[in-house]
Amino acid sequence: MASTQQDARGVPVSFCKAESLANFETALLQFQSYFGDPTVTLEKTLEHDPEFVLGHVFYASVLLMMTERQYIPMIREHIEAAESLAAKANDREKRLTLAARQWMEGHWDLASLTWDNVLADFPRDAMTLQLGHLTDFYRGDCFNLRDRIGRAMSRWDKSVPGYSYILGMQAFGFEECNQYDKSEATANAALDIEPRDGWSVHALAHTLEMLGRYEEGKLMYTSREQDWAPDNGFAFHNWWHLALYHIEHEDFDGALELYDKQILPEDSDVSLQLCDASALLWRLYLQGVDVSQRWDRLASLWAAKTPVENGYYAFNDMHAVISLVGAGRFDAANEVLKAVRSAANNNIGVSAMMAGDVGIAICDAMIAFGQQRYDDAIDKLSPIRTLAHRFGGSHAQRDILTQTLTEAAIRSGNLGLSHSLTSERLVHKPLSPLSLRFANKQVI
Ligand SMILES: [Fe+2]
Incomplete structure (x- = not known):
C-alpha cells in the first residue's frame, strides 16, 4: 500500500519511521541554512532506519555537492542502498536516485534535467530545488540558477516552510543574470523573513560587488555578522x-x-x-x-x-x-x-x-x-x-x-x-x- 506520508511542504515520502521524517526536516534545514551538518543527522537516522530511501538519496546528494572524488565510494554505497529499496520507494524517490547516479557517473547535465522533471511534478521539493541550484552553479548555468527557481516559484509563498531559502536562491540567480535590482529586492525580502540565511546574505554581497557598492557591502556584512557568521558552514x-x-x-x-x-x-x-x-x-x-x-x-x-x-x-x-x-x-x-x-x-x-x-x-x-x-x-x-x-x-x-x-x-x-x-x-x-x-x- 502506498504511503500517505508527506514532508512539511506536502511532498509525498515513501514508508519511513515518523522520527526519520522529522530528522529529514532537520537535515533539510541544515542543508538550507548551513547551520549544522546534514550528513551527521542523516547518518544517525539511517542507523535507526536503514530502509529510509529518501535519507539515502539525500545523504548521497549532499556529498555530491562537495564536488570531490574522495566521497564517491560513500556516495555509491548510499545510491546502491536506495536502488536496492526501489520496491518501497515512490516514483519521485526513484527519479532522485537516478539523478544521484547520473551525477556520480559524471553526467551532471543529465542529473540537472532529471531534477527539473521531478520539480515540474513537485515544485515544493526544497531539497531538489537546492541540489539543482548548486549544480547550476557548478555548471555555470546562470539562466537555470535564476529560472529553475522561477519555474517552482508560483507554488511557494510565505506560508510554506523554508520560503526564505527559495527567495535566497532566486536572488543569487538574478544576480548571475545581471538583474541587480531584482536580486537586491529578493535577497532583502528573504532576509526580512530569515536574517540568518547566509545564502541570501551572499546573494546581496554579490550584487553589491557587481555594482561597486563596496562600502555598503562591508557595512552589510559587519552589521549582520552575528546572523551569518558564527558556527555557519558557509x-x-x-x-x-x-x-x-x-x-x-x-x-x-x-x-x-x-x-x-x-x-x-x-x-x-x-x-x-x-x-x-x-x-x-x-x-x-x-x-x-x-x-x-x-x-x-x-x-x-x-x-x-x-x-x-x-x-x-x-x-x-x-x-x-x-x-x-x-x-x-x-x-x-x-x-x-x-x-x-x-x-x-x-x-x-x-x-x-x-x-x-x-x-x-x-x-x-x-x-x-x-x-x-x-x-x-x-x-x-x-x-x-x-x-x-x-x-x-x-x-x-x-x-x-x-x-x-x-x-x-x-x-x-x-x-x-x-x-x-x-x-x-x-x-x-x-x-x-x-x-x-x-x-x-x-x-x-
Ligand atoms: Fe560567492
Whole structure:
C-alpha cells in the first residue's frame, strides 16, 4: 500500500519511521541554512532506519555537492542502498536516485534535467530545488540558477516552510543574470523573513560587488555578522566576499587578516574552502602583495588532495594549480595540468567538457603567468576568458581570470590589450578602485 506520508511542504515520502521524517526536516534545514551538518543527522537516522530511501538519496546528494572524488565510494554505497529499496520507494524517490547516479557517473547535465522533471511534478521539493541550484552553479548555468527557481516559484509563498531559502536562491540567480535590482529586492525580502540565511546574505554581497557598492557591502556584512557568521558552514565564503571588498580599497592587511582568522584559520581538506583561500591569495599576488608563507601551507593542503582529486572538476583543479604556482611548486602544478589533459581525453560527462573547453587552457595560463611567460598566459587566456562559465563558479570568482589577463597584459607591455580590458572593466565598475589601479599602472 502506498504511503500517505508527506514532508512539511506536502511532498509525498515513501514508508519511513515518523522520527526519520522529522530528522529529514532537520537535515533539510541544515542543508538550507548551513547551520549544522546534514550528513551527521542523516547518518544517525539511517542507523535507526536503514530502509529510509529518501535519507539515502539525500545523504548521497549532499556529498555530491562537495564536488570531490574522495566521497564517491560513500556516495555509491548510499545510491546502491536506495536502488536496492526501489520496491518501497515512490516514483519521485526513484527519479532522485537516478539523478544521484547520473551525477556520480559524471553526467551532471543529465542529473540537472532529471531534477527539473521531478520539480515540474513537485515544485515544493526544497531539497531538489537546492541540489539543482548548486549544480547550476557548478555548471555555470546562470539562466537555470535564476529560472529553475522561477519555474517552482508560483507554488511557494510565505506560508510554506523554508520560503526564505527559495527567495535566497532566486536572488543569487538574478544576480548571475545581471538583474541587480531584482536580486537586491529578493535577497532583502528573504532576509526580512530569515536574517540568518547566509545564502541570501551572499546573494546581496554579490550584487553589491557587481555594482561597486563596496562600502555598503562591508557595512552589510559587519552589521549582520552575528546572523551569518558564527558556527555557519558557509561563512568562510561570505568572509571571502568581505575580503574582496578590502582588496578593492587596497586594504591588503585587512584581507590577509580575514584569510588568517576566518577563511583558512585551520588546515582543511574541503576543496570549496581551499578554492576561496587560493583565489584570495592569487588576487593579492596579482597586486604584488607578499603573502609570506601562506602559499606553502595552502599548496601542501592541495598537494595532499590532488593525487585523488586531480582531473575531477576543472574549477577545483585551477585553484590547486594557482596555489602550487604561488608556492613555486611548478612540477606539482604541471602534474595537475597533466591530469586535466587526461580528464579531457579519457573521461565521460561534464568533467571532460570542462577540462577540454576551458580547464587545460586556464591551468596552462596560470602556470605561464607564475613563470613570468606573460605572452603565453595571454595566448591561453584570451580565447577562453568569456567561455569560462563552462567550468562553473560565479562572475565574481571568474573575475580572477580577467584580473590575471589584465595584469599579464600590463607586465608584458601589451598596451592595447591592457587598455581594452581596463576599459571593459570601467564600463561595469566605474567606481571600482581596482579598475582605477589597473588603469593607473598602464601610464607607468
Ligand atoms: Fe560567492
